[in-house]
């Protein structure tokens with residue numbers, strides 16, 4: 001147990017440090033007093049202690065991990081070894097009420113993300129949530145709505161850490177600066193395929209080390225099966241994220257990262273029309289492997305209305321040129337303008353000018369001094385935003401990320417509804433097919449609420 005004395009005073013300092021310390025020097029790191037002195041550390045709860053959480057242990061070493069929540073006792077020692085003073089919890093609902101918390105970093109199953117995010121925001125806690133932020137349209141809308149009432153005081157980030165690759169900035173710059181003229185259309189794809197027939201059958205009682213009831217959390221009942229736990233650390237999500245009650249398949253998995261390549265460029269809100277198609281029939285247990293979903297994104301102050309299409313599990317956009325095999329890019333994005341194409345993966349981009357001359361005299365790359373600043377360390381961007389008085393400045397805050405995942409979830413809703421949806425984004429309602437509104441949410445177990 002490690003409770004910092006006078007937590008309320010400390011929290012007040014962390015949140016109001018800028019105002020209180022008007023005369024202090026804020027160093028370029030963004031942290032008050034520069035170095036991370038003991039009283040400039042966040043009191044963090046780590047929820048979901050192993051697997052993906054390992055990627056955050058390093059960042060958390062600069063903070064105070066005061067609480068750890070884990071449903072699998074076998075996974076707990078990895079984290080308690082790193083953070084021996086933390087109080088241990090099994091139920092995240094109790095963990096969030098740990099006295100003196102400032103922030104939560106969560107690496108649990110996808111079906112708990114929106115719940116934990118919303119409960120944490122309701123308690124005025126900063127949140128780093130692993131991707132995807134939500135697995136239904138309504139979950140995304142609930143978290144965004146709560147976040148927007150608190151965005152001036154709470155820092156949030158969704159674990160789309162590839163965003164820190166400088167290629168994300170370079171892509172945004174070159175497309176905004178007109179390297180392919182006016183943007184006309186965007187294509188994003190991922191080739192991962194994890195076919196499964198259906199939920200796993202009952203395989204005896206869960207071992208005493210796993211609290212299966214808490215693992216299920218808000219999800220409807222399913223019998224325990226060890227295969228849900230048979231993946232390697234950090235890849236175990238591939239054992240459960242394709243089942244509707246636990247995830248949204250590749251939309252939320254690699255889709256979170258890959259759509260981010262496009263979303264970072266587009267300055268998009270929410271779509272007005274969604275179409276989806278798949279060679280697969282709807283399976284009530286498992287999300288589709290092969291899916292194409294297109295989204296009409298309204299115009300904004302720098303681009304016209306465009307269509308953005310997501311392809312997964314074997315579906316692919318057409319190559320812009322015979323010499324370019326898009327299949328060799330496992331997860332990528334392609335931007336089509338009236339003067340050419342940009343094809344990108346996470347770390348590189350290829351510019352393909354239109355026409356035989358390849359004349360690009362219309363394009364002037366921006367001077368080095370005007371390049372977008374490097375994001376730096378993605379996790380640190382969040383811990384610094386918790387402290388430096390600019391909480392909304394994180395790249396993948398809950399407004400940006402909720403818009404993106406709500407859009408992706410609408411693609412799945414269109415697939416389930418069997419075709420095309422017109423969407424009133426202000427109200428969160430499908431207007432051309434009343435039946436389809438049932439796919440904007442999902443059933444939950446009695447006793448679980450998102451608004452706790």
Ligand SMILES: NC(=O)c1ccc[n+]([C@@H]2O[C@H](COP(=O)([O-])OP(=O)(O)OC[C@H]3O[C@@H](n4cnc5c(N)ncnc54)[C@H](O)[C@@H]3O)[C@@H](O)[C@H]2O)c1
Pocket residue numbers: 047048049050051052053069070071072075090092107108109110112130131132159160161214215217233234235236237238253
């Ligand atoms: N950002 C990335 O690149 C990246 C990479 C891998 C995984 N992830 C995300 O991280 C999350 C976890 O993935 P994983 O592969 O580590 O999964 P996992 O099944 O190994 O779960 C991670 C840990 O959380 C624990 N846990 C599960 N449900 C819990 C609950 N309700 N309360 C407390 N602890 C709970 C598990 O026992 C495990 O120790 C997923 O949402 C996944 O999408 C992100």
